[in-house]
Amino acid sequence: MTDLLYSETEDDLRAAVRSLLADRADAQTLLGLIEGGSPYVPGLWKSLAGEIGAAGLLVPEKLGGQGASHREAAVVLEELGRAVTPAPYLTSAVVATETLLALDTEEGPVAELLGDLAAGRTVAVLALPLSAGPGAALGTPSGGPAPSARTVTGVADAVLADVFLVPRADGLHAVPAASATVEPQTSLDLTRPLAKVTTAEATGTRLADADAARAAIRRGLLAGAGLLASEQLGLAAWCLEETVRHTRERYQFNRPVGSFQALKHRMAQLWLEIVNARAAGRAAADALATGSPDAPLTVAVAQAYCAKVAVHAAEECVQLHGGIGMTWEHPAHLALKRAKADQIALGSAGHHQDAIAALVGLPAPA
Template sequence: MTAPTDLLYSETEDDLRAAVRALLADRAGHQVLLDRIETDDPYVPGLWKSLAGDIGAAGLLVPEELGGQGASHREAAVVLEELGRAVTPLPYLTSAVVATETLLALAGEGGPAAGLLASLASGERVAVLAVPFSTAPHPPVAGGEGIAEGPVRGVADAVAADVFLVARADGLYAVPTADAVVTPLTPLDLTRPLAVVDPGGAGGTRLADGDASRAAVRRGLLAGAGLLASEQLGLAERCLEETVRYTRERHQFNRPVGSFQALKHRMAQLWLDVVGARAAARAAADALATGSPDAPLTVAVAQAYCSKVAVRAAEECVQLHGGIGMTWEHPAHLALKRAKSDQIALGSAGRHQDAIAALMDLPAPR
């Protein structure tokens, strides 16, 4: 009989959460973010070094023998929950998860993939997979989606990258940013920059052939989609907490607005949604950590559910804050924009629902 999955947080995960939350509260408060997004560079100077190098978060997925921390996706999920809570502009999902998982699929034999992986684990370098941020991990990725035959639009965190992982028809290549042309775009979510990346038709260090590279890219995208659910969970939890806090403090007709029954019902329903999102996100992280054969299904379920919960939580946060929630000075809009952009990142909810139907052999009604 299979033992039940333990989705509770371990003491190690709680300690990691406390360290990351303290760092972000000290260095990346909402006012800091509001000031940064007024510039062309939303990344807080020195924050990546502190999180990736000093705390060691960049190497959580990397085995110790390859220069990492030898942890798992569960610990990385905790980091992403905190980054989601604070809507922090850092290339953690793109570099420490997607690019790192892609390289882990190729690092077993040593070579350039292992060397690059060690530099990512230390936080010394940032790598970004040169695919549109909307690319889903499910087929037809293995059939050619994500292959770069020219400029690639919508690459997340490209402006922070030191090297791009470029999937060409004959394999996967590591292309230094100095050899590529990066053209920034204006995204909805100003805390996660997008860009057009033209890696050129040749050059770079070849990491794998065509078949191996497609499998590696799919592994990276699957891990990214699964742990993106944890970012969405953290965002939703913070939005609910802030909404409850504000409606307790805001008075109307000499009563806290949170005491009105209609608002109580809305927040109670949102709490139930967040609890469900926590279960789905934790299940996805655990499935990835244990190498479960059901990981593609669990990830698809988490994304189909958590992306909607994050958007709803952010919308409720804006609406229940009233007029102040609509202003640029209040951070609610940062959460809403991140939630909306995450909703189509690494596959839309509809794309993941199609994947669930395919994996469970449940054809759509005709």
């Protein structure tokens, strides 16, 4: 039976991550960094990945990781979502790491790269658009002459990458960032920058053949989509808590605005949605952690639901804050932009709804 409750270890991990983010990556710090051109907090990834050990949660101990599971990684992502933290955790510590774990990890470049990722020494990014979901076409041409270079747009956290995992017709390649061209792109979510990545066909180290690469990438994208639900859960929970706090302190007609029945109903409805999102997100993390055969279905359900809840929570946060919610100085806009960007990350809600229909044998609407 699926256990949706948090363990003591998970609560301790949550407390450590929340304390670090409150100390190093509060909202005003992020807003200042974004105005300066880069949202990434100097030294934060080293503390999160290396000192707390969050980057190696999914990596077995024999490869230098923590030997934990997707449940613990989900807790980290909840806290990163709450703070809308700019960090390559989802892209590197989850998607790229899970992709590599699906390959031969006994020895060679895969094991070495996993050790570097677990220690926080290296950031790896899968060279696919952030919008690519489980089961998406990988765009690896076959037949005919190989192109001299491969360009992918919309790659998240590419500017921080030390290594790109590049799918090609003959398999998966690890390409050093120094051998690639990275061009920043304008993104809606200011806390998760996107870029166009171009890699020459002759560069990099081949990690797996084409069949193994396809299976590994699907596993990486599935884990990313499942744990993205936890990020969306954390974001939605912060939006509700911040809205409740504000409406308790904001007075109109000599009464706190939170006492007005219409606003109570809206916040109560949002609370119910977040409770459901927590159940869906935790179920997805547990299914991934236990290797459940129902993991693809559980992940699709979590993403189809949690993406909409996060957007609704962020919209309510902006609206119920009134005028201050519309300003740059309040972080509500960061939450809304992250929620909207996450809505199409690792597969849109429609993509996951189609996956649900296929997995349970129901024909999708024409």
